[in-house]
Amino acid sequence: PDGKPHSRPMATQEAEFDGSIWFLSDIDSQKIVDIAANPTVAVTYARSASESYLSLTGTAQVLNDRNRIREFWNKFLDAWFDGPDDPRIRLIRVDVEHAEYWDTPGGKIASIISMARAAVTGKPDNSSDTGTVNFS
Numbered sequence: 001p002d003g004k005p006h007s008r009p010m011a012t013q014e015a016e017f018d019g020s021i022w023f024l025s026d027i028d029s030q031k032i033v034d035i036a037a038n039p040t041v042a043v044t045y046a047r048s049a050s051e052s053y054l055s056l057t058g059t060a061q062v063l064n065d066r067n068r069i070r071e072f073w074n075k076f077l078d079a080w081f082d083g084p085d086d087p088r089i090r091l092i093r094v095d096v097e098h099a100e101y102w103d104t105p106g107g108k109i110a111s112i113i114s115m116a117r118a119a120v121t122g123k124p125d126n127s128s129d130t131g132t133v134n135f136s
Contacts, residue, residue, distance in 0.1 A: 054102075
């Protein structure tokens, strides 16, 4: 409501990437309300041990596809729902429009060494790989 982004941890459902990523949520959750008000979302992944990061932006849609919900079902979800036919479960599909990534080959130690070298030599640190992809 105040125009500021709101972040929350969620688990991405295992599916072959076809331009969309999937999540499961409770129909009564605040994120469902937020998506209805503004479907533009950002999804961020981090693998800090290897210094790899991915930022996705796109449009979210709330769906009630019971077959797909059953397809994504796993025992981990029993903590929140009463099985795959629980009427409260909804899918959130994010159609990715833009992706940006940052990757540091060699991980954290290599990154620290490279930054230290740059500080000593005065030359920029070029050890990381970055890029963007537009899907629209």
